[in-house]
Amino acid sequence: MPTVEQLKTLFILSFWATKMYLSVFLVRIDQRTKNIVILAGEENEIIIYLNGKSRYV
Structure with missing residues (x-):
């Protein structure tokens, strides 16, 4: 289960991705790291890390 911080960041980043007309193909929790x-x-x-910080790769 994602943390509250992760959910907030996920909502914001999903909003911005769709606002820029990017399709969101996959949202998944890594079972090893919980990211x-x-x-x-x-x-x-x-x-999106457990503390809600994000990084573009």
Whole structure:
């Protein structure tokens, strides 16, 4: 289950991705690290850590 901070960040990043007309293809929780991984658009990968911070890969 995601943390509250992760859910807030997921909502904000999903909003901005769709606002820029990027398709969100995958939202998944990594079972090893408990990070959320988002695949959006052609080559955008976003990782949301447990503390709600995110990183574009």
